[in-house]
Amino acid sequence: MQQYLLSGLLFTPLVAAFIALFLPSHASGTFKLVTLITCVIQVVLLLLMLSVYDSTGGLQFVEQHAWITLDLGSWGILKAEYLVGLDGLSLPLVSLTVGVMLITTLSSWTVEKNVKGYFILLLILNTAIIGTFAALDFLLFYLFFEFMLLPMFFLIGIWGGARREYASVKFFLYTLLGSILILVALIALYISVNDPSVPGRLVHSFNLLHMRDPKNFISNAILDPNNPWMIGPLSARYWAFLLLFIGFAIKLPMVPLHTWLPDAHVEAPTPVSVVLAALLLKIGGYGLLRIAYPIFPEAALYFSWLVALLGVISIVYGALTAMASKDLKRLIAYSSVSHMGFVLLGIASLTIEGVTGAVYQMVSHGIISAMLFLLAGVLYDRTHDRVIDNYSGLAAKMPVFFAAVLVAFFASMGLPGFSGFIAEVMVFLGAFKSGSANGLLHESFAIIATLGLVLGAAYYLWALQRMFFGPFHVKGDAAAIALTDLNNREYSMLVPLAIAALIFGIFPQPLISWINPFAQHFSDAVLTLGKSLTPIH
Amino acid sequence: MNTLTFIFYFFMLTAAASATGILLSRNVFKAALMLLVCLLSIAALYVLSFAEFVAITQILVYAGGVLVVIIFGIMLTSKLSGKPLQVGHTNIFAAVLSGILLFALLANFITDDVFAVPQHAVETQGALQTIGTNFMTAYSLPFEIAGILLLAALIGAAAITSFMKSKKV
Amino acid sequence: MMPSLQHLLYLAAFLFCTGLAVVMVKRNTIMMLLGIELMLNASNLNLVAFNRLYPASLDGQMFALFVIIVAVCEAAVGLAIVLRVYQHYQTSVPDEISELKG
Amino acid sequence: MAQQWNNQLNDIAGSLSWFIPELILALFLLLLIALALFKTNRTVLLTCCMAGFILSGVGVMATGLSTQATLFGGMTRVDGLASYLKILIDLAGFITCLMSFEKPSTHRAEYFALLMAVVLGGHLLVASTHFLMIFLSLELISLSSYVLAGYSFTKAGSEGSLKYFLFGSVASAVMLYGFSFLYGITGTLDFSSQVFFDQLIAKDVPMVLFAALMVLAGFLYKIAAAPMHPWAPDVYEASPIPVMAFLSVAPKLAGLGVLLKFVLAMNLFGQSSADWQAIVCAVLLLTITIGNFSALRQQNPKRLMAYSSIAQSGFLLVGVAAFLPQGVHFMLFYASVYLIMNFAVFVYLDFFEKKSITSIAGFSGAGKNLTWPSIGLLVGLIALTGLPPTAGFTAKLFIFSALWQSYELSGRALLLWVVVIGLLNTVVSLFYYLRIPYFAFLKSGEPAEKQNNITFQNLLGFIxxxxxxxxxxxxxxxMGWINKINFVL
Structure with missing residues (x-):
């Protein structure tokens, strides 16, 4: 029973989508209800799983079935599996997904245009995201990874703002470009890897766990770690790492591959922005931790300075651009770029603290960015205007909203007591320690990254000052009348998020106890394996 | 130079000259007639290359059939339009240049020894009989397919003409 | 003594190139057809000439005969198409036929 | 002499049993012509035609995919590759019949007879091992396609078929000239024979490559690959959609089969001095790139699909470029998937054309009122792009895997570039494949009349x-089935 829980979690939305397909499209309330029930079922399933999860037990809820097994004669057997499981990395992210999806569903209550299509796409997206986090087979991962594209494309393109078409196409193209790079690495990998479970035959396996073990590589294959090929100045394994890195960095997003994000965020409807910021961005970091680093540890060590550098650039550039943004959503989007830079820095440090911090940051940013986008949506719902300078003195008019914004902004700028603080502090610790512990990163990376914190405080406080203080003023008089404070539905979405941000800020231990074993194992494995492999470059 | 060689080169020259004539001529009808000359000289060359049956077919089918169809087509179109048979030329320079280059390339390749005729080329004896047998034995499949090809061409041509009836302009 | 085989090949190459040039130069579909016939004859001449290199079988001559048959079919279908276009456009000049634009 | 004839006649009689599918097609061709003499209603013709395709397909399957035999004294050869492609070509004919179900009923018999002739030509072409057979079957396909392309009774239709004819005749004349030189060098017309290989190895002259390239040009014309592709958009645009769907599949697959055989023969098991892998790679990269980038500018769905079919030819050639048995297997998988996805898209385009949506911009708002056909079209286009969860992705994954494997075995950097550029072209192709769904779902336009009831076309597309x-x-x-094909390289 226990082993089917994860599949249950994964496929409940898909089944619900299938059911919704056959419901009459005029009864728009039913679709909301179906989606809500699905999310509640998911929450129940997740709680069941959490109750039995053993934080030191490594991979759990593993389910393995044969999917594609092709006997190709002398070429060997091509084998892809339905292989899913959760560990200290994926469990927090899956939990985040379930939670955020529930809130997204509530936030989607106001959707009026083509309700059926919207909720079906949302359900499909739900499955795709959980699948990406749960898959342990590269082909399965890739399937879910690409499967997110289309629902997202339509969700932005149909229900988005004025320039939605441009934004959705840009989003699609960037992500597809990334996934094509991943595909090249995928082809190279599975051709080079042999599944040892079938003796006597060559089995080209997509199993991510097999790919981590240098023993499983076919000798003299292009990605064979013991005898790597040179392509130009670098070995093929280094190129493969770079392909994966760029592919996932687009998703993360990392400067300079981030330009799709502000457009997509600004044009997407509020719930979709929430999903995009809180969940989709995490897939980039997740892919690095799950695929790129463990499979190519020596390349990861070699390029750690590059990853860290790009991380720091993202932190600072994101913060500076956020400061210059005139649009509230654009500001939040760039702050996401800045915050995801910490994830890169944490991963690059390859210390237990750094990696734990990176995963913690992904969860924390998931919660906080969801809150930020919901708040931006609250304002936009009332005035249809997101330009910061068009508001002034909102604090008096909407006190509860102001309080919520205050919480969200403080959490996002990494004030102590909020989850962002814990995550960012751990990343700093990791980045500082890296120099002495494993000699990968110079301390200056950590020092420059603190600049991100300062700038973060600056742009948030400046935005607060401009929007909420001073004499009340809103551009356009008719809009001013519509400015009411939060309603109950909005409470129900924002309060849990705020509480979560606080809990994870004050009691980090439960979450860390999940992540820590993973981080320990991860950094150990990457460091030892990476150093043992011949560093040809 | 004996008579046979003279005849041979005479027909070669005629063929080449008439082909050039087609290229230069602006009159479709004259060009068609020049093609006829060309085809007949080629037929003569076939005879000199011990391919009598091909030569006969060339004269009967090609010169007698294809060309008549083409001339018929010319007459029909010129009658319908009432315009003179003059033809314009486009991109002469590019075409002639690429033609010359291609010829130079081909000629260069042909100079190769591989294409030199062996010292004692045997004349094919009883070629006519062998061709006949071939059609019934080794080449029976192509022979049948040629039949189907003719049939398909016939259906095609018939279909096209019936479009014309169905849609009068 | 027979003239060299290569001279026939030169002639064939000349006919082929002339045919190709005719197809490129002429703005009249029937003229283009004439060019195509020239090209086909060049191949035939080659086949017959090469057959002298391999007198044991008559493959070349057989091929040439089939080419003549195919040429007949091609001419028939081609002229039917030309006449049909002619009915629509009252012209056989390709440049004046421009319903389809790339 | 008499003994020799006797042997040959026995060989012919023995070959006939392998030739049943082709005999069936020929028989049905005659039957259709006979029916044309009477005023037969089109249902009878359609049934007759479909029965012909099914019977011939069943006949091919009955001989199995693992058998090999040389027939008619080296004219043709039955092997798994040819048999599989024959089945696909039959299938293409069959689906085209289904698509033609609701088309105007004039000239039906000739139409079906010509379809039959193309399929028969395809059967013969993929099995050919003899230059004469190639020439004849190619001409059979071409002459019938010229007429089929003009089957729309319009000005544009006649112009399309004229362009097709002129381009095609020149291409086949060039190919023939190439054949004549290959014959002159080797002294045989059977390019699978030992004599052919021995002679080519012995006489390694530059003319061999030049002649082979001329022959290749003829094949590339047939599969609409660059640089012999310019006819395709004009011809496809002018022809009715079922014909267009058929022409972009059946002759292409037949041409692909013979191209593969010819290139492998000319490669001489790697002993050729010419670098055939590089040639094929150059052709396929050019084809994919030209097809994709030209498609970007198109406003008409038919022209868009024409360029798409050019680009797809390039992807099919990836299987040839690998020069591995696995590449051929994966190419056959790609070919099967191509057949399905291409027809799926055309079935829906036909549906939309009936709703008088003939430009890409005309699809505006179609997603709202014609939801199911729009979704079907979307899936078809996604498959052509090569994204999951469609077989188009699997096919691309497989075919590029084969090329990658080839790269691993040979270490040629060229192949790596082909993999990378080929896959990056997928991103470009997304731009235009997504244009129709983009207009259908994202743009709101004047709503087409709402209709979601199940029509015959919808059902076919859905399947x-x-x-x-x-x-x-x-x-x-x-793949399990394709893997049974024993292919010797």
């Missing part, structure tokens, strides 16, 4: 789309 999805989740059902 094809379902196949695309099924083959993604269980590609084994097809």
């Amino acid at each position: 094809l789309v379902l196949l695309l999805l099924t083959l993604f989740f269980i590609p084994g059902i097809l």
Whole structure:
């Protein structure tokens, strides 16, 4: 029973989508209800799983079935599996997904245009995201990874703002470009890897766990770690790492591959922005931790300075651009770029603290960015205007909203007591320690990254000052009348998020106890394996 | 130079000259007639290359059939339009240049020894009989397919003409 | 003594190139057809000439005969198409036929 | 002499039993012509034609995919590759018949007879091992296609078929000239024979490569690959959609089969001095790139699909470029998937054309009122792009895997570049494949009349789309079958 829980979690939305397909499209309330029930079922399933999860037990809820097994004669057997499981990395992210999806569903209550299509796409997206986090087979991962594209494309393109078409196409193209790079690495990998479970035959396996073990590589294959090929100045394994890195960095997003994000965020409807910021961005970091680093540890060590550098650039550039943004959503989007830079820095440090911090940051940013986008949506719902300078003195008019914004902004700028603080502090610790512990990163990376914190405080406080203080003023008089404070539905979405941000800020231990074993194992494995492999470059 | 060689080169020259004539001529009808000359000289060359049956077919089918169809087509179109048979030329320079280059390339390749005729080329004896047998034995499949090809061409041509009836302009 | 085989090949190459040039130069579909016939004859001449290199079988001559048959079919279908276009456009000049634009 | 004839006649009689599918097609061709003499209603013709395709397909399957035999004294050869392509060509004919179900009923008999002739030509072409057979079967396909392309009774239709004819005749004349030189060098017309190989190895002159390239040009013309592709958009645009769907599949697959055989023969098991892998790679990169980038500018769905079919030819050639048995197997898988996805898209385009949506911008708002056909079209286009969860992705994954494997074995950097550029072209192709769904779902336009009831076309399209999805989740059902093909390289 226990082993089917994860599949249950994964496929409940898909089944619900299938059911919704056959419901009459005029009864728009039913679709909301179906989606809500699905999310509640998911929450129940997740709680069941959490109750039995053993934080030191490594991979759990593993389910393995044969999917594609092709006997190709002398070429060997091509084998892809339905292989899913959760560990200290994926469990927090899956939990985040379930939670955020529930809130997204509530936030989607106001959707009026083509309700059926919207909720079906949302359900499909739900499955795709959980699948990406749960898959342990590269082909399965890739399937879910690409499967997110289309629902997202339509969700932005149909229900988005004025320039939605441009934004959705840009989003699609960037992500597809990334996934094509991943595909090249995928082809190279599975051709080079042999599944040892079938003796006597060559089995080209997509199993991510097999790919981590240098023993499983076919000798003299292009990605064979013991005898790597040179392509130009670098070995093929280094190129493969770079392909994966760029592919996932687009998703993360990392400067300079981030330009799709502000457009997509600004044009997407509020719930979709929430999903995009809180969940989709995490897939980039997740892919690095799950695929790129463990499979190519020596390349990861070699390029750690590059990853860290790009991380720091993202932190600072994101913060500076956020400061210059005139649009509230654009500001939040760039702050996401800045915050995801910490994830890169944490991963690059390859210390237990750094990696734990990176995963913690992904969860924390998931919660906080969801809150930020919901708040931006609250304002936009009332005035249809997101330009910061068009508001002034909102604090008096909407006190509860102001309080919520205050919480969200403080959490996002990494004030102590909020989850962002814990995550960012751990990343700093990791980045500082890296120099002495494993000699990968110079301390200056950590020092420059603190600049991100300062700038973060600056742009948030400046935005607060401009929007909420001073004499009340809103551009356009008719809009001013519509400015009411939060309603109950909005409470129900924002309060849990705020509480979560606080809990994870004050009691980090439960979450860390999940992540820590993973981080320990991860950094150990990457460091030892990476150093043992011949560093040809 | 004996008579046979003279005849041979005479027909070669005629063929080449008439082909050039087609290229230069602006009159479709004259060009068609020049093609006829060309085809007949080629037929003569076939005879000199011990391919009598091909030569006969060339004269009967090609010169007698294809060309008549083409001339018929010319007459029909010129009658319908009432315009003179003059033809314009486009991109002469590019075409002639690429033609010359291609010829130079081909000629260069042909100079190769591989294409030199062996010292004692045997004349094919009883070629006519062998061709006949071939059609019934080794080449029976192509022979049948040629039949189907003719049939398909016939259906095609018939279909096209019936479009014309169905849609009068 | 027979003239060299290569001279026939030169002639064939000349006919082929002339045919190709005719197809490129002429703005009249029937003229283009004439060019195509020239090209086909060049191949035939080659086949017959090469057959002298391999007198044991008559493959070349057989091929040439089939080419003549195919040429007949091609001419028939081609002229039917030309006449049909002619009915629509009252012209056989390709440049004046421009319903389809790339 | 008499003994020799006796042997030959026995050989012919013995070959006939392998030739049943082709005999069936020829018989049905005659039957259709006979029916044309009477005023037969089109249902009878349609049934007759479909029966012909089914019987011939069943006949091919009955001989099995693992058998090999040389027939008619080296004219043709039955092997797994040819048999599989024959089945695909029959299938293409069959689906075209289904698509033609609701088309105007004039000239039906000739139409079906010509379809039959193309399919027969395709059968013969993929099995040919003899230059004469190639020439004749190619001409059979071409002459019938010229007429079929003009089957729309319009000005544009006649112009399309004229362009097709002129381009095609020149291409086949060039190919023939190439044949004549190959014959002159080797002294045989059978390019699978030992004599052919021995002679080519012995006489390694530059003319061999030049002649082979001329022959290749003829084949490339048939599969609409660069640089012999410019006819395709004009011809496709002018022809009715079922014909267009048929022409972009059946002759292409037949041409691909013979191209593969010819290139392998000319490669002489790697002993050729010419670098055939590089040639094929150059052709395919050019084809994919030209096809994709030209498609970007198109406003008409038919022209868009024409360029798409050019680009797809390039992807099919990837299987040839690998020069591995696995490449051929994966190419056959790609070919099967191409057949399904291409027809799926055309079935839906036909549906939309009936709703008088003939430009890409005309699809505006179609997603709202014609939801199911729009979704079907979307799946078809996604498959052509090569994204999951459609078999188009599996096919691309497989075919590039084969090329990658070839790269691993040979270490040629060229192949790596082909993999990378080929896959990056997928991103470009997304731009235009997504244009129709973009207009259909994202743009709101004057609503077309709302209709979601099940028509025959919708059903056909639905089955094809379902196949695309099924083959993604269980590609084994097809690959297992293809793997039985014993292909010697």
